[in-house]
Amino acid sequence: MKKDIILSGVGGQGILSIATVIGKAALKDGLYMKQAEVHGMSQRGGDVQSNLRISTTPIASDLIPTGKCDLIISLEPMEGLRYLPYLNPEGWLVTNETPFINIPNYPEETLLKEELNKLPHKVILNVDKIAKEIGSTRIANIVLLGATIPFLGIEYEKIQSSITEIFERKGEEIVQLNLKALDAGKKIAEDLI
Amino acid sequence: MSKQLLLGDEAIAQGALDAGLSGVYAYPGTPSTEITEYIQMAPISAERSIHNRWCANEKTAMEAALGMSFVGKKALVCMKHVGMNVAADCFINAAITGAKGGLIVVAADDPSMHSSQNEQDSRFYGDFALIPMYEPSNQQEAYDMVYSGFAFSEKIGEPLLMRMVTRLAHSRSGVERKEPQQQNELSFSSDPRQFVLLPGIARKRYKALLERQASFIEASENSPYNKYFDGPNKKLGIVACGIGYNYLMENYPEGCEYPVLKIGQYPLPKKQLMQLIESCEEILVLEDGQPFVEKHLKGYLGIGIKVKGRLDGTLSQDGELTPDSVARAVGKENKSSFTVPTIVAMRPPALCEGCGHRDMYNALTQVLKEEYPNHKVFSDIGCYTLGANAPFNAINSCVDMGASITMAKGAADGGLHPSVAVIGDSTFTHSGMTGLLDCVNENTNVTIVISDNETTAMTGGQDSAGTGRIEAICIGIGVNPEHIRVVIPLKKNYEEMKQVLREEIDYQGVSVVIPRRECIQTLARKKTKKVK
Numbered sequence: 001m002k003k004d005i006i007l008s009g010v011g012g013q014g015i016l017s018i019a020t021v022i023g024k025a026a027l028k029d030g031l032y033m034k035q036a037e038v039h040g041m042s043q044r045g046g047d048v049q050s051n052l053r054i055s056t057t058p059i060a061s062d063l064i065p066t067g068k069c070d071l072i073i074s075l076e077p078m079e080g081l082r083y084l085p086y087l088n089p090e091g092w093l094v095t096n097e098t099p100f101i102n103i104p105n106y107p108e109e110t111l112l113k114e115e116l117n118k119l120p121h122k123v124i125l126n127v128d129k130i131a132k133e134i135g136s137t138r139i140a141n142i143v144l145l146g147a148t149i150p151f152l153g154i155e156y157e158k159i160q161s162s163i164t165e166i167f168e169r170k171g172e173e174i175v176q177l178n179l180k181a182l183d184a185g186k187k188i189a190e191d192l193i
Numbered sequence: 194m195s196k197q198l199l200l201g202d203e204a205i206a207q208g209a210l211d212a213g214l215s216g217v218y219a220y221p222g223t224p225s226t227e228i229t230e231y232i233q234m235a236p237i238s239a240e241r242s243i244h245n246r247w248c249a250n251e252k253t254a255m256e257a258a259l260g261m262s263f264v265g266k267k268a269l270v271c272m273k274h275v276g277m278n279v280a281a282d283c284f285i286n287a288a289i290t291g292a293k294g295g296l297i298v299v300a301a302d303d304p305s306m307h308s309s310q311n312e313q314d315s316r317f318y319g320d321f322a323l324i325p326m327y328e329p330s331n332q333q334e335a336y337d338m339v340y341s342g343f344a345f346s347e348k349i350g351e352p353l354l355m356r357m358v359t360r361l362a363h364s365r366s367g368v369e370r371k372e373p374q375q376q377n378e379l380s381f382s383s384d385p386r387q388f389v390l391l392p393g394i395a396r397k398r399y400k401a402l403l404e405r406q407a408s409f410i411e412a413s414e415n416s417p418y419n420k421y422f423d424g425p426n427k428k429l430g431i432v433a434c435g436i437g438y439n440y441l442m443e444n445y446p447e448g449c450e451y452p453v454l455k456i457g458q459y460p461l462p463k464k465q466l467m468q469l470i471e472s473c474e475e476i477l478v479l480e481d482g483q484p485f486v487e488k489h490l491k492g493y494l495g496i497g498i499k500v501k502g503r504l505d506g507t508l509s510q511d512g513e514l515t516p517d518s519v520a521r522a523v524g525k526e527n528k529s530s531f532t533v534p535t536i537v538a539m540r541p542p543a544l545c546e547g548c549g550h551r552d553m554y555n556a557l558t559q560v561l562k563e564e565y566p567n568h569k570v571f572s573d574i575g576c577y578t579l580g581a582n583a584p585f586n587a588i589n590s591c592v593d594m595g596a597s598i599t600m601a602k603g604a605a606d607g608g609l610h611p612s613v614a615v616i617g618d619s620t621f622t623h624s625g626m627t628g629l630l631d632c633v634n635e636n637t638n639v640t641i642v643i644s645d646n647e648t649t650a651m652t653g654g655q656d657s658a659g660t661g662r663i664e665a666i667c668i669g670i671g672v673n674p675e676h677i678r679v680v681i682p683l684k685k686n687y688e689e690m691k692q693v694l695r696e697e698i699d700y701q702g703v704s705v706v707i708p709r710r711e712c713i714q715t716l717a718r719k720k721t722k723k724v725k
Contacts, residue, residue, distance in 0.1 A: 010540065011542065023198060024198075027196070027367065032366075032367070033198070033365070033366060033367065034364055034365070034366045035364060035365040035366070036360060036363060036364040036365075037200075037363045037364065037365070038307070038363065039223055039224060039226075039227070039308075039363050039653075043542070044542035044543060044544065044545060044576065044579065045540075045542055045543045045545065046540055046541055046542035046543070047539075047540040059366075060439045060440070060441075060442035060443040060446075061436075061439045061440050061442075061443035061516045062360050062361065062364040062366075062436070062439065063360065063515055063516055064516075065443060065444075065515075065516040065517055065520065065527040066516075066517045066527040066528070066529045067527050067528050067529040067530060068527065078536075078537055078538070078540075079540075081533065081534050081536075081537050082533060082537050084529075084531035084532065084533055084534070085531055085532060085533060086529070087529075087530070087531055088530070089530040102540070102543065103538055103539075103540055103541075104583075105538045107536035107537070107538060108536075111536050112536065115534040115536060119531075
């Protein structure tokens with residue numbers, strides 16, 4: 001098993017929290033893992049990405065080569081499109097549909113939708129809306145993570161226990177809320193594919 | 194012991210802690226900051242009283258670490274590559290004094306300039322200083338090199354340079370730890386004049402350092418970090434340094450067809466290099482950063498060995514290596530099925546909404562653009578450098594730490610008015626204070642804005658050396674207290690801020706305006722902590 005994942009978004013959106021959950025689950029599974037992050041200047045509202053590589057065999061490069069990425073997980077629709085050259089022909093884009101507009105030349109929403117619809121394999125969902133329905137916009141990232149479950153190559157139970165472990169110290173209520181968010185995302189993806 | 198998921202930076206920190214570190218000395222700088230932060234957070238640092246407070250700049254850090262080495266203890270110095278320029282005086286001379294306790298200097302290079310103003314390669318510094326260097330290819334090596342490096346430093350009596358690059362510093366992977374060691378006891382050199390670099394002593398020590406170069410090469414030849422892998426196809430021999438090796442192997446999952454020499458320790462291992470050169474027709478050098486090894490092998494005239502790399506265009510001379518650029522260098526290509534849609538716009542970083550620097554720039558540019566069309570603004574390194582972008586377009590320079598004040602001085606000396614400097618509080622105490630003294634000594638007609646957010650914000654909110662004492666420092670340096678003006682950068686205060694700026698620009702002499710409001714990022718973090 002080998003999964004190359006690009007996580008993308010805007011600095012401050014919290015893409016690294018998604019990486020942490022997947023990383024913990026992968027490590028539990030005894031898998032090899034490398035995860036390259038962006039720190040520093042771009043964290044100030046610029047575009048950010050993280051390369052997450054998981055494999056049953058040792059991994060050479062910290063960066064994913066062009067055309068080899070299996071899954072792009074994006075908290076922002078335009079940011080998901082930015083990394084398309086890395087996606088392999090069978091790869092999936094799972095993205096939040098809500099734009100984060102902090103630049104004057106942000107593309108029109110209809111054009112953005114057009115580009116997203118051109119992709120053969122994609123899951124587009126409004127994670128903020130779903131998160132709000134469940135109870136808190138703060139779990140939007142986990143909804144998005146849930147929507148990647150069909151493509152991750154890591155057992156659902158392992159992701160669940162990873163979430164439980166990470167949020168344990170914040171109390172049972174928060175754990176349940178996050179597990180609910182994960183499940184909601186998973187269901188949406190399963191319905192769409 | 195089970196594997197721990199660590200950033201390259203964290204692996205260095207953990208390696209140093211496990212090796213029996215007594216002190217880390219550093220000034221924050223991307224991509225090196227996380228090393229010191231990890232040591233600050235580690236429970237063992239408090240248990241063992243390991244020094245871990247931030248230093249005023251890289252020079253003070255390097256010198257303090259040399260002092261700790263002087264008393265026989267293990268010390269680590271961390272900085273970004275440009276910090277090496279600041280620390281260089283002590284760094285180069287520390288190779289002549291040598292070390293007593295193990296001393297490792299970490300320089301984190303930033304090829305592609307993700308968060309920097311140049312992409313200088315610190316290996317040139319190690320070569321310049323004539324000391325051994327490490328360049329890890331992965332997190333485990335980073336840990337191992339530091340863990341065993343202190344003993345190597347003590348054995349040869351020299352500091353070591355550890356060269357990192359952004360991609361490794363900020364990438365996580367599993368790291369296996371080794372048995373934790375004890376800290377060293379207090380001890381001193383048997384030679385009481387070892388650290389006294391009077392010319393007569395320095396000449397002897399320098400000669401001795403030169404004589405030991407052969408033994409450093411021998412250490413590299415026997416190093417576990419330099420490995421020769423034979424391959425059947427001798428058309429090409431590949432020298433792969435640091436993470437260049439990873440990108441090469443990414444392209445050869447079943448093993449490379451060419452002989453490969455993986456480099457992790459310098460000076461270059463002569464024996465293995467000779468073997469590679471004698472058995473292969475051509476040499477390809479894969480190294481992140483500048484063509485350091487390639488230049489060595491090629492020579493200035495390039496009439497010896499056939500060497501390919503960054504100098505002949507096989508690889509770009511600027512920018513970091515990637516698995517794709519290395520693929521092309523070995524005649525492969527990573528194809529993509531999708532392109533970036535043309536509607537995808539650049540999203541450059543920007544000052545946070547609510548940031549005090551925004552209000553400082555709004556007031557400053559309103560005054561300068563409307564009332565002083567001949568103005569120039571010299572700025573510095575920090576979040577406020579983003580004032581160069583729209584909507585502010587407020588600054589005319591950003592060169593090196595502290596250069597705002599001194600460049601404003603030179604420009605004022607040359608006849609510019611208003612000559613304005615914009616510098617942050619942490620950059621001011623790093624390297625701005627001496628420039629202010631120059632201004633005071635000549636009563637230069639400059640207006641210096643110290644935009645004080647009470648932290649080192651750009652690197653993530655580390656302590657700032659002068660917090661709470663900026664006015665006192667300025668008074669101490671000799672600025673007239675009447676021309677040290679503190680304002681609170683908020684929208685409601687714009688008229689007051691503008692008036693203060695007008696008065697100080699019109700004043701013939703050194704004036705300091707201090708817009709002070711805490712960084713909203715550190716403020717938000719404090720609030721979350723309180724709730725918890």
